[in-house]
Amino acid sequence: xxxxxxxxxxxxxxxxxxxxxxxxxxxxxxxxxxxxxxxxxxxxxxxxxxxxxxxxxxxxxxxxxxxxxxxxxxxxxxxxxxxxxxxxxxxxxxxxxxxxxxxxxxxxxxxxxxxxxxxxxxxxxxxxxxxxxxxxxxxxxxxxxxxxxxxxxxxxxxxxxxxxxxxxxxxxxxxxxxxxxxxxxxxxxxxxxxxxxxxxxxxxxxxxxxxxxxxxxxxxxxxxxxxxxxxxxxxxxxxxxxxxxxxxxxxxxxxxxxxxxxxxxxxxxxxxxxxxxxxxxxxxxxxxxxxxxxxxxxxxxxxxxxxxxxxxxxxxxxxxxxxxxxxxxxxxxxxxxxxxxxxxxxxxxxxxxxxxxxxxxxxxxxxxxxxxxxxxxxxxxxxxxxxxxxxxxxxxxxxxxxxxxxxxxxxxxxxxxxxxxxxxxxxxxxxxxxxxxxxxxxxxxxxxxxxxxxxxxxxxxxxxxxxxxxxxxxxxxxxxxxxxxxxxxxxx
Numbered sequence: 001x002x003x004x005x006x007x008x009x010x011x012x013x014x015x016x017x018x019x020x021x022x023x024x025x026x027x028x029x030x031x032x033x034x035x036x037x038x039x040x041x042x043x044x045x046x047x048x049x050x051x052x053x054x055x056x057x058x059x060x061x062x063x064x065x066x067x068x069x070x071x072x073x074x075x076x077x078x079x080x081x082x083x084x085x086x087x088x089x090x091x092x093x094x095x096x097x098x099x100x101x102x103x104x105x106x107x108x109x110x111x112x113x114x115x116x117x118x119x120x121x122x123x124x125x126x127x128x129x130x131x132x133x134x135x136x137x138x139x140x141x142x143x144x145x146x147x148x149x150x151x152x153x154x155x156x157x158x159x160x161x162x163x164x165x166x167x168x169x170x171x172x173x174x175x176x177x178x179x180x181x182x183x184x185x186x187x188x189x190x191x192x193x194x195x196x197x198x199x200x201x202x203x204x205x206x207x208x209x210x211x212x213x214x215x216x217x218x219x220x221x222x223x224x225x226x227x228x229x230x231x232x233x234x235x236x237x238x239x240x241x242x243x244x245x246x247x248x249x250x251x252x253x254x255x256x257x258x259x260x261x262x263x264x265x266x267x268x269x270x271x272x273x274x275x276x277x278x279x280x281x282x283x284x285x286x287x288x289x290x291x292x293x294x295x296x297x298x299x300x301x302x303x304x305x306x307x308x309x310x311x312x313x314x315x316x317x318x319x320x321x322x323x324x325x326x327x328x329x330x331x332x333x334x335x336x337x338x339x340x341x342x343x344x345x346x347x348x349x350x351x352x353x354x355x356x357x358x359x360x361x362x363x364x365x366x367x368x369x370x371x372x373x374x375x376x377x378x379x380x381x382x383x384x385x386x387x388x389x390x391x392x393x394x395x396x397x398x399x400x401x402x403x404x405x406x407x408x409x410x411x412x413x414x415x416x417x418x419x420x421x422x423x424x425x426x427x428x429x430x431x432x433x434x435x436x437x438x439x440x441x442x443x444x445x446x447x448x449x450x451x452x453x454x455x456x457x458x459x460x461x462x463x464x465x466x467x468x469x470x471x472x473x474x475x476x477x478x479x480x481x482x483x484x485x486x487x488x489x490x491x492x
Contacts (some may be wrong), residue, residue, distance in 0.1 A: 006289025016282025027062035072162035072289035082200035115301025162288030
């Protein structure tokens, strides 16, 4: 009897499920959270109960009775990082990597579960390493939901790895190493860049809507800004291929890639890689994780906790002391020391004289000439500290770019910005917007402001929004002036 694997994709607000036998889908289903609310006739169910009900409904629909399931999670829940490290052994990598991870997470390493993969370059004496991580409490929530349903998650991985696994199984994509993957549905999108087959950059993109359809103009702006940011951070990267997988409207993106990015995009319908008509992206991701044992894609990070291991040293072996041999070695050592001292004594004097002349020839600024070396060292350290501070300030200014990206898709039509203030505080940016609106109707302008606040509250990157909004008269009676203050944006 052929082995059956059950795959689940848990997205932002949807679940896709498949049963796979010998790389073939024998049953599949995809449902949104709204289906559960409609069936229960309750609009505000507990979030975990809604997900539990939706997963249960998906499994019933495909007729899954297996308790072991393979799970693909939305990339939005994961941290992706790329490291360029010196060539070292695997055991040394695992020891040093824990210290590197701490630099890229805003919480304790004990709160993170992560895995990694790397490519070795012996000629350059380095390795390129990719690691992915997820907060332990986020992973625990998923496992708790599955456990309450009597399910055992055999594998849990980011959805971009699940999707690229079956994309790479297609012959024309099998050999490409440096490529970009853009996948999107009606509610979520992800841009992932791969280098030597390992993910080095991943960004979650919101899907802007216009009359209940995807606003592809604004969506393209988000893709453009994300790709430009990637190129600045990874200037060594040479893109070989751009791959797009989408449910509908993919044709709207083709001209953008050809004209602006100067590259031809390979557009793939989910049904092409699943070999099942009517498949959507959620089904393709569920199939990818269910086929983790079938396909050759090599990056399969195991999400585990990395803790310091202190091993007790072994007791040294005791060897009986040989007095005669010890005296002989001492005598030989003393003789060698005497010969060495006689041979090098004159050389040491000569070198000391040379060093004294070179020290006297060192140019010293007049203001430092009469100061002792210890004082000069302190002054140099102070200067270096100021340089470090300036670099930190420069970095914080440069890092405001992601904040600006957020507002390119949130501002309503008919409104424009006069001023945008961003104050950097660690990983959070405090933001104040000031601008004008003109829709020739005061009611429409008020509704548009409500829409702006609604967009801010729904955007997953917005940490908090305070409804401190002013709609003021300006120099012209037909133009409204507005101010939105005191809200913050959390940065990944």
